[in-house]
Amino acid sequence: MLTPYFIIRKIYTLAPIGIALTLLLAACAGGNASVTTTSSTPTAPTQSTASISAIGHGVLKHAPYGRAELTWDPVSKSLTVKLSITGLVPHSIHPDHIHGGSCTIPGRLIYPLQYIIADATGNATATSTIKNITDGIPATGWLIYVHNGPYVTTDAQSLPITCGDIINPAAAKSVAVNMTTSTERDQAASGAVQLTLRGEQLTVNLKLTGLQPGSTHPAQINAGSCAKQGNLVHQLPNVVADASGNVNMTTFIGNVSAIPATGWYVNVHYSTCLLYTSDAAGEGL
Secondary structure (H helix, E strand, O other): OEOOOEEOEEEOOOOOOOOOEEEEOEOOOOOOOOEEEEOOOOOOOHHHOOOEEEEEEEEEEEOOEEEEEEEEEOOOOEEEEEEEEEOOOOOOEEOEEEEEEOOOOEEEEEEEOOOEEOOOOOOEEEEEEEOOOOOOOOOOOEEEEEEOOOOOOOHHHHOEEEEEEEOOOOOOOEEEEEEEOOOOOOOOOEEEEEEEEEOOEEEEEEEEEOOOOOOEEEEEEEEEOOOOEEEEEEEEEEEEOOOOOOEEEEEEEOOOOOOOOOOEEEEEEOOOOOOOOEEEEEEOO
16 A cells, blocks of 8 residues: 555634644445545535535555564574564555665565465564574664565566564664565655535545656545554545646545544555555544
C-alpha cells in the first residue's frame, strides 16, 4: 500500500481546527451514496447549501510499517527473525528478505524469509530461522525488505513497501529493527484529507505529494483503522498524480448522515492493478 495514515478529528464548528495526526478514516455511512468528483477546488452544488454540521481532518503517511526482532544463538549458530507488520491489505501475500546494504543503498539478496501473509485486518507476523550464521548479527550492512508481492517476478511485485536497516554496533545477540518507509517510487507519499458534511452531502478533499508523475492509484474510505482494517465504506475515484507527482482531488458523496467520531480510515493504494500495497493511509478520531 502507499500506506500513509490519517487521523480524523471531528469538529462541530464552522472552521476546521482539528490537529492533524496519523491518518486513517474509519466510519460507516448508511444508504446509497452518489459520487461526483472534481480535480480543482469546487463550488458547492446547489443541494449543499445547508450549514456545515461536521468537519474531519487527517494526515496521510506511509504504510505498512512494523518491527523486526533478530535473535542470534551462538551455540546453534542460528538466527531467528520475527517480523510484525501493520497496515497491509487484508489477506495479501508479501515476500520478504534480508539484503545487503542499507535502505538508502540496497544490495543483493542474502537470506529469504518466511512469506508475510496478512490477516483479515491487514496485520501479519512471520518467524524465520536461518542456520549457519557463524558471526552473529553484523554491525551494519544488512537490511530487511518486505516486497509488494505476491511474487517477485516483475518490477511492480518486487517493489519494497517497507524497509528496516539492521544496526548492531555493540555486537548484541538480539536486535530490534523499525520497519519504515522504503525509498522506492511512491513509497514516500504524504498528504492530507479533509471531510466536510453539509446536510447529507460529504465533501472529501484529498491532497498528496511525492507520487510518481502520471501514476494512478485506487483510493477508498474503509471502516476500522490502519492498524485494524475493515470493510469498504466509500469507494473514491482513482487518484491521478500530475506532472509534479501531486494530487488535489475533491469528491462529493451523497446520502451521508454523519462523520463518525472514530472508525474510518483512508487508503491510497499503490496501483490500479496491484492492490497489495497501500501508499498512504490515515484514520479518524
